[in-house]
Amino acid sequence: MSLPTSVTVRALTAVTAVCALALTATACGGTKKSSSDQGPGTASTASADPGAALKKDLKLAFLPKQINNPYETIVDNSGIATAKELGSTAKEVGPSDASASSQVSYINTLIQQQQDAILLAANDPNAVCGPLKQAMAKGIKVVAYDSDTAKDCRQLFINQASSEQIGRSLVQNLGKQLNYQGKIAILSATQNATNQNTWIEFMKKELALPAYQGMQLVKVAYGDDDDQKSFQQTQGLLQAYPDLKGIIAPTTVGIAASARYISSSSYKGKVVVNGLGTPNQMRKYVKDGTVAQFSLWDPKKLGRLAAYAAAALCSGQITGAEGQTFKAGDLGTFTVGKDGEVILGKPTVFDTSNIDGFDF
Secondary structure (H helix, E strand, O other): OOOOOOOOHHHHHHHHHHHHHHHHOOOOOOOOOOOOOOOOOOOOHHHOOOOOOOOOOOEEEEEOOOOOOHHHHHHHHHHHHHHHHOOOEEEEOOOOOOOOOOOHHHHHHHHHOOOOEEEEOOOOOOOOHHHHHHHHHOOOEEEEEOOOOOHHHOOEEEEOOOHHHHHHHHHHHHHHHOOOOEEEEEEEOOOOOHHHHHHHHHHHHHHOOHHHOOEEEEEEEEOOOOHHHHHHHHHHHHHHOOOEEEEEEOOHHHHHHHHHHHHOOOOOOOOEEEEEOOHHHHHHHHHOOOOOOEEEOOHHHHHHHHHHHHHHHHOOOOOOOOOOEEEOHHHOEEEOOHHHEEEOOOOEEEOOOOHHHOOO
C-alpha cells in the first residue's frame, strides 16, 4: 500500500522514531520478530539466526522453587558462574517456601527490573503463567528448568533427562532391589510440582506392567520439599504401613529426610529407599548401608545448560522451535525438541562403587 502524497517529512520522521523506540525497548538484545511469530510461548524459525554472535552484558535471573533448596542452589550457582563466563551477569532470587503462588511476586519484580531472561523451576505449572506471559510480551525470554511451566508460558524447558526415563527407571531400580515383591510408597515434593507429577505418572505406568504384579503402591505422600515435613511423612508412612518394603523419593530433600529417619530406626535394612539425591547429601547413608543406590544427573551441568540456552535465546540464535540447535560450550551441541524441550542427558545411578567420585 502506498502513502498518500499529503504525508509530510515530519510525519515520516515521527514514525521512524516510534519504530526505533519500539526496537530498543525489546529485552534480550531485541531479537527480530517476523510476521510468522505467534506470540508468547511460541517459536518461529524465521527469526532465528544460528550464526548470530552470543550477546554480552545480559541480565539473567534464576528463580528456584525455593531459595534454600540445596539441589537448586547447586543448579543456580552453576548457571550464575556460566553467565559470568559468557560476559553477562546473573543472580538467584526466590521464595523460602515452595507454595504454588510463591514465585509470582518475584516474577513481577524481575519484569520491573527489565531482566533479559527469567529462568525458573516452577512450583506450579499454571500459577506462574500470567506474569510469565507478561514478561514475554515485554521481550523478556523465559526458560523453565527442572520443573516445567505450562508450555505457552515459556520458550524453552531444560529437562534434566527424559521424564519417562526418570519415572520408569526409579521403579525398575526399586523392583530389582525388592525382587518385585511388596508394598511401596512414593514420597514426593509438593502436590503441584510439574516434574514430580510427570515422573509419578510414568512410575504408575511402569508399575502396571505384568512384571510388577507382586508390588503394590499404597500411597503417594507429600513432604513439600521441606526437610522436617518429609522426615515426618516417612515416619507416618511406616506407622500406617508397618509392612512397607520400599520408598521412592523423587526429590533430593525427600530422599535425604527419608534416609535420615530410617537410618536410626528399626526399619534400617528392612525398608529400601531409592529416588533422586545428590552424592554429598546421600554419601553417609550409602556408606552406613541405609541406602544401596539412588539416581541423579549433574545439577551443575543443568544450571550451565540453562544459562547457555537463555543466552542463545537472547542472542537470537534460537527461538525455541523444534529442531533448532545451539552450542553450550563444553557440554556440546543441543537440539530443541517438541514443545521447546531440551534434554540434558541420562541420569546416573550412584552406589558404593562410584559415589566417592562425585562432589556435589
